[in-house]
Amino acid sequence: MTVNAAVKWLKRNLFSSWWNGALTLLVLYIVWSAIPPFLDWAIVHAVWSGEGREACLGPGKGACWPFIFANLDQFAYGRYPAELRWRVDLAFLLGLAGLVPMLIPRVPAKLWNLGYLVVAWPMIAIVLIAGDRPGLVGVDTDLWGGLLVTLIVAITGIVASFPLGILLALGRRSEMPVIRTLSIVFIEFWRGVPLVTVLFMASVMLPLFLPQGVHLDNLLRCLVGVALFSSAYMAEVVRGGLQAVPRGQYEAARALGLSYWQTMGLIVLPQALRSVIPGIVNTFIGLFKDTTLVLIVGLFDFLGQVRIQLSDMHWSTPQGAATGYVFAALVYWVFCFGMSRYSVFMEKRLNAGQIR
């Protein structure tokens, strides 16, 4: 009975015609020829422990995981002083403490929670990570690296681009010509230049234009560049949502005597943002991965840190580079997949009333 059902299922879904049957076999062949060798390399024949490159040398050995284990601290914090790393940990734990209740819809006091996340927590994080205040030793941004920098760039980009993007989107649809023009010029300028150019200008060219004696931190310059760049993209996503809101909604809000900001805040934006959640998350994920570009201006984000640790001759092995990149891919995937799944969850929840 169950065998019959299985055969039926197979026949209907995988072998419904000779063409589909051929495709199924082809895909199975590709999976078969790619997955087992990879697993063999990454797990079965991989080296799991060792003190240096010698452990990973020799014929038939797979991934060199001890290289990852030995450098985990570097991948996470860069050259942030080891004895002060608890401050980074604490900052991100406090962030998680604010983020987790924020993400669970049932937990109350969302407004306070949001205030903590976007106002109080960034200040706490700056104090903890940068230090340089009474009782806290300062740590230069040159020493920051690894996942720390990736998260700082990504979080700054995400937190700054969301409100900026909404304002720009509203500005672009505004009836005031000056604001509209300025918004259009801003958006089109930042969308028209590649992020690499923005970072390069911020890091290399800007110091040449600044008056003598003015010094801006390299990381800060890049953060501003990333925030402005991503807000332009966010603005266009939000504008798409605004255009999807029927005209009747605006008119009804006006008819009720709501002001512009009341109309936008209570009627239009909630509907507009809900419909563009996939686009917003798409932008966030793109931004998260774009943070790897800061490597070209001498900041060592997670991927950059993985690459630079490969130049340590005490860990130079044939498999070193592949191991490092597989590990990096895994870490990026975990973050991006997490964001993606949460967006699916939110979409389902917010659209509960509209499921047809």
Added chain:
Amino acid sequence: MARRSSLASRIFPFVFGLVVGAGVLYFFLPGPPQGGKVQTAQQPGAKPQPGQQGPAQPAGSTLAEVRARGYIQCGVSTGLPGFSNPDDKGNWTGIDVDFCRAVAAAVFGDASKVKYRPLNAKDRFTALQSGEVDLLSRNTTWTMSRDTSLGFDFAGVIYYDGQGFLVKKASGITSAAQLNGATICTQTGTTTELNLADYFRGQNMSYKVLPFEKNEEALSAYDNGRCDAYTTDASGLHAQRLILKTPDDHIVLPEVISKEPLGPLVRQGDPQWEDIVRWTLFALIDAEELGVTSANVDQQMTSASPEVRRLLGTEGKFGEPLGLSNGWAADALRAVGNYGEMFERNVGTKTPLGIPRGLNALWRNGGVMYAPPIR
């Protein structure tokens, strides 16, 4: 019950406001005035002095700036094994890094007063020109155009590099002269290809080149047996040999076919700073010649040899014209050891790289490392 809760609800906003207010106040507080920042000892408000940027500046200003700032900004590479790379504890290591430390020790008596700025090949000159680094110690080849038209001064040569060949031991090739008719893997679009053509034409030998866009691709093609030899700078060959499938089956041929003298460089126009960098390098080489090491530098202070005494500052006042203490060289040696120690520790035959001294041996031992005397 109700009264208590109303009391609590009256006190709560007050306490909350107090906490938030204190937090905001703390956020905007400046750091302690002398508060040592980690590694850099930078004061929160310390701005670079005017005149830092641009190549033209009065003599001696770099040293004054470095002193006021409290550390040296040293440009290093973004990871070249043995020259400048971070280890798995996060510390920078390598010959180029050790040289930064030596200069810091000569200036401050403390080798840790360096801030490393990893620079890629594109940014390195801009960074030195704009004053972001005081010293570029980043495997940079000393060429005439860089020295003259870019506005830099090279302080000397810390490593004599050159384009070399990597071949399989099994091939029986032991000298570049036996490469007639060989297929050679290399990276395209660099001077490597030109040098190759020049060399084989000069030797009247034939060869086939298999060019690749990226170094890694060329190396993996060589590893997979598509070429007989792989060529790039010898220092890179030794490092890249380590990531071949079986490193011990390959050797780096002893000959080099181009001159790539790598050395530290500074901005033109500050002779004093240039002298400090140059003579720190010379002192490290002289010390090897005189047998002064990091281990025996303190005993050698009382040496009978006048050359050693002048080097270590127990005789004469050789630090003064540089604006340094007379024990400047002793401080540098105590921190990083002499040139030979630096070489052996970072790239020498006892390290995985296993680079023989070759051209970088002292002139007395068949190399070309030669430093003017201190007197």
